[in-house]
Amino acid sequence: MISQLSWKIGGQQGEGVESTDRIFSTALNRLGYYLYGYRHFSSRIKGGHTNNKIRISTKPIRAISDDLDILVAFDQESIDLNVHELRSGGVIVADAKFNPVVPEGNDARLFAVPITAIAEELGASLMKNMVASGASWGLLGLPLEVFNQALEEEFGRKGPAVVEKNVEAARRGAEFVLEQAGGPLNEFQLGPADGKQKLFMIGNDAMGLGALAAGCRIMAAYPITPASEIMEYLIKRLPKFGGTVIQTEDEIAAITMAIGANYGGVRAMTASAGPGLSLKTEAIGLAGMTETPIVIVNTQRGGPSTGLPTKQEQSDLNAMIYATHGEIPKIVIAPSSIEECFYDMIEAFNLTEKYQVPVIVLTDLQLSLGKQSCEMLDYEQIVIDRGKLVNDLPPLEEHKQFKRYELTEDGISPRVIPGEKGGLHHVTGVEHDETGRPSESSVNRKNMMDKRLNKLNGLHITNAIHVDAPHEQPDLLLVGMGSTGGTIDEARTKLEAEGIKTNHITVRQIYPFPADLFAPHAERAQAIVVIENNATGQLADQIKLNVGFGEKTRRINKYDGTPFLPSELYKQSKELV
Numbered sequence: 001m002i003s004q005l006s007w008k009i010g011g012q013q014g015e016g017v018e019s020t021d022r023i024f025s026t027a028l029n030r031l032g033y034y035l036y037g038y039r040h041f042s043s044r045i046k047g048g049h050t051n052n053k054i055r056i057s058t059k060p061i062r063a064i065s066d067d068l069d070i071l072v073a074f075d076q077e078s079i080d081l082n083v084h085e086l087r088s089g090g091v092i093v094a095d096a097k098f099n100p101v102v103p104e105g106n107d108a109r110l111f112a113v114p115i116t117a118i119a120e121e122l123g124a125s126l127m128k129n130m131v132a133s134g135a136s137w138g139l140l141g142l143p144l145e146v147f148n149q150a151l152e153e154e155f156g157r158k159g160p161a162v163v164e165k166n167v168e169a170a171r172r173g174a175e176f177v178l179e180q181a182g183g184p185l186n187e188f189q190l191g192p193a194d195g196k197q198k199l200f201m202i203g204n205d206a207m208g209l210g211a212l213a214a215g216c217r218i219m220a221a222y223p224i225t226p227a228s229e230i231m232e233y234l235i236k237r238l239p240k241f242g243g244t245v246i247q248t249e250d251e252i253a254a255i256t257m258a259i260g261a262n263y264g265g266v267r268a269m270t271a272s273a274g275p276g277l278s279l280k281t282e283a284i285g286l287a288g289m290t291e292t293p294i295v296i297v298n299t300q301r302g303g304p305s306t307g308l309p310t311k312q313e314q315s316d317l318n319a320m321i322y323a324t325h326g327e328i329p330k331i332v333i334a335p336s337s338i339e340e341c342f343y344d345m346i347e348a349f350n351l352t353e354k355y356q357v358p359v360i361v362l363t364d365l366q367l368s369l370g371k372q373s374c375e376m377l378d379y380e381q382i383v384i385d386r387g388k389l390v391n392d393l394p395p396l397e398e399h400k401q402f403k404r405y406e407l408t409e410d411g412i413s414p415r416v417i418p419g420e421k422g423g424l425h426h427v428t429g430v431e432h433d434e435t436g437r438p439s440e441s442s443v444n445r446k447n448m449m450d451k452r453l454n455k456l457n458g459l460h461i462t463n464a465i466h467v468d469a470p471h472e473q474p475d476l477l478l479v480g481m482g483s484t485g486g487t488i489d490e491a492r493t494k495l496e497a498e499g500i501k502t503n504h505i506t507v508r509q510i511y512p513f514p515a516d517l518f519a520p521h522a523e524r525a526q527a528i529v530v531i532e533n534n535a536t537g538q539l540a541d542q543i544k545l546n547v548g549f550g551e552k553t554r555r556i557n558k559y560d561g562t563p564f565l566p567s568e569l570y571k572q573s574k575e576l577v
Contacts, residue, residue: 001191004057006065007136010082011074014046016129019154020072021052024133025371027150028056029200031142032193036486037371038064038563043225043309049077058191062337062372062486066567069188070139071108072132074115076100083108089187093135093177095128111135111177118172122165130166131173138174141184199374203341203367206374207297208233210345211269213382216295217243218268220257222250222276225309226365227299230271251279255296259283262293263427265389265417267349271297274316275306281323284358286429288328291405291413291452293352295345297361299368300482302561311561312365314482315534317542320360321511327449329456331355332511334362336466336485338374340508341367346382347462354387355455356412362510364533366563367483388414393422401425403434407447411455456512464509465517474503475577477525481507481539484531484564491569500577507539513546528553529576531569535559 007024011017018039025035036055042048055065068085071078073094083106086092090108094100095115102110113135119128130151137147148167155163178184208230211219217238221231235245248254254270261268272280277298287294300316302308320332331351335344344361352359393416396402404425406413413434416423426436431448433439466485476495478488485506492502505521507514522528528549530540537555544550554576558564 001189002187003059003191004055004061004065005069005140005188005190006053006055006067007070007072008051008053008068008082008085009072009074009132010049010051010078012046013042013048013050015074016126017050017052017074020129020133021054023130023147023150023154024136025054026153026200027137027142027147028054029198029373030146030150032195032198033057033190034060034198034373035200035371036061036064036373038366039369040562041310049081051078051082056190058193060373063490063566064487064563066565070136072136073100074128074132079103091139091185091188093132093139095132111139111180113173113176113180115173118176119169122169122172124165127166127169130169134170134173135177137170138178139181139185139188141189144171144174197376199338199376200371201338201374202229202369202371203335203338203363204229204299204369205233206338206341207271207345207361207363208237209377210342211295211349212237212241212243213342213379214267214346214349215384216267216269216349217241218246218258218261218266219243219270220246220248220254220261220268221270221272222248222254224273224276226301226368227271227273227276227297229369230297251276252283255280255283255294256286259287259290259292259294262352263290263418267293267353269295269297269349271299273299273301273309274303274319277316277319277323282325284330285324285326285328287358288324288330288452289429289431290427291356291415293349293356294358295348295352295361296358297363300362300364308561310365312483312563313533313559313561314364315536315538315559316362317510317534317538320362321542327453329355329357329453330511331357331359331456331459331461332362332509333359333461334481334508334510335367336482336506336508338367338372339377342377343381343462350383350385351461353389354385354412355459356387356415357456362482364482370483388412390414390416391420393420396422401435404436405432405434405448405451407434407451410458411451413451459512461509464514466506466508467503467521469503469505469521471501471503473524473526474501475526476500476502476573477521477528478502478504478531478573479507479528479539479543480504480531481510484533487564487566487569488531490566491573494566494570495573498574500574502573510539510542513542515546518543519547522547522549526552527576529556529573530554531556531564533558533563
């Protein structure tokens with residue numbers, strides 16, 4: 001038996017690839033396996049090659065695999081584009097309809113299954129996805145009743161007749177391929193799963209759930225890949241808790257609506273990707289000047305302009321740190337796992353109200369859309385902190401106004417919601433005094449700037465950096481962010497096996513950069529290797545700017561639209577020793 005296996009399905013977009021992957025992986029999750037998925041899809045609704053890859057393991061995993069064991073192909077293009085990933089002795093399950101051919105020089109074992117023909121016999125060619133899933137399930141020798149339960153969950157709302165037809169499609173796919181293969185393939189028999197209950201979700205869904213748990217009741221957003229799923233998740237759920245989602249006419253309306261809702265006392269957010277964040281930057285400055293809380297999610301994708309809307313990249317750091325004219329305090333945090341996507345959203349809402357600054361939650365496409373196993377979430381950890389939101393104000397002296405922007409020792413002023421007795425104040429995007437009234441006094445200007453910029457001096461976030469540092473003086477300190485953590489750890493395993501000492505830091509607090517936490521680890525390392533999905537080394541530049549050690553900082557950059565593979569990081573890191 002084996003401890004892990006990699007499976008991929010490919011075809012034309014809109015052909016059922018996504019639903020095949022979803023049901024296949026959901027059934028595996030029911031058995032208790034750990035899963036890590038990666039979606040390669042075109043930036044159009046229908047047509048163009050797409051594939052979904054799932055890594056299945058008996059132990060926790062947080063990276064896509066270098067190779068591939070089983071490829072399910074709906075067309076020849078899927079074979080031609082992906083066959084190079086197949087390990088020696090790998091398997092292709094292909095639709096016999098297109099007379100599949102294995103390219104020369106590859107020893108893959110081909111099973112031509114009449115996938116479309118079986119589906120059409122059952123009344124609908126769309127059911128070919130279930131025939132293909134059943135064939136895969138059969139080769140793995142897994143219990144078909146578990147797969148049938150997943151089918152019932154997927155199609156139950158359509159009635160028993162639809163469920164029965166899909167169950168039959170899966171059964172016939174399994175029977176056909178097992179007859180060809182002479183039974184389940186022994187070399188692909190997975191060891192038993194640990195049986196623990198796990199969640200299986202994408203980062204966007206986890207962030208939506210985190211926002212809901214944090215008390216968010218308004219989301220204003222405009223659809224954009226790869227952030228749209230957050231909005232879609234909350235559209236279905238927020239109304240059940242007295243909230244609402246507003247699909248706005250554009251990105252500017254989305255953020256200004258969210259700012260207005262927060263000003264009114266309702267926890268509100270918006271979410272977008274790079275092009276949308278470009279449009280939101282003026283309003284981010286408004287939130288900074290008026291000290292109004294706002295949570296913004298940026299799911300990074302390939303840029304600039306429209307760029308690569310459906311591909312992996314981590315190139316928005318500089319934009320999130322420096323965007324908006326003038327100078328305002330802000331917080332940028334970057335979750336690195338599905339669990340952190342959930343917990344970080346709760347922390348983001350607490351931070352934005354505690355410090356009264358914009359908080360940006362920065363993810364990347366792989367973390368946002370890659371479906372992964374996730375430990376059960378601990379709702380007991382949820383704590384709501386609304387900062388200096390006050391009510392029952394003491395009576396003001398006659399002719400005095402509430403000091404919404406009062407100069408305080410920690411730089412954070414009391415905040416009220418509209419209608420609070422005694423809380424009347426002026427709000428404007430121009431410079432203002434303590435009561436909010438416009439002021440161009442040079443003394444006031446300096447006082448207000450200092451107040452705003454110093455309010456993050458006491459900032460503390462949970463796990464600003466993740467540190468795995470077994471060595472006092474490592475050869476390499478490997479540094480990453482976002483979705484790269486698991487891939488770095490797998491590369492480290494190979495490096496350590498060859499006697500190369502490595503420590504690993506995942507930076508989660510992007511801005512303000514946690515220099516005091518990072519510096520001691522950087523100082524002890526022989527070389528610092530910063531790994532990021534962009535061309536210019538934006539995280540490496542932040543380390544050099546805030547910590548130093550530029551002379552021993554090395555960069556591994558990938559910006560072709562695909563995530564890092566463990567083997568790539570191993571080879572490139574080894575060359576830097």
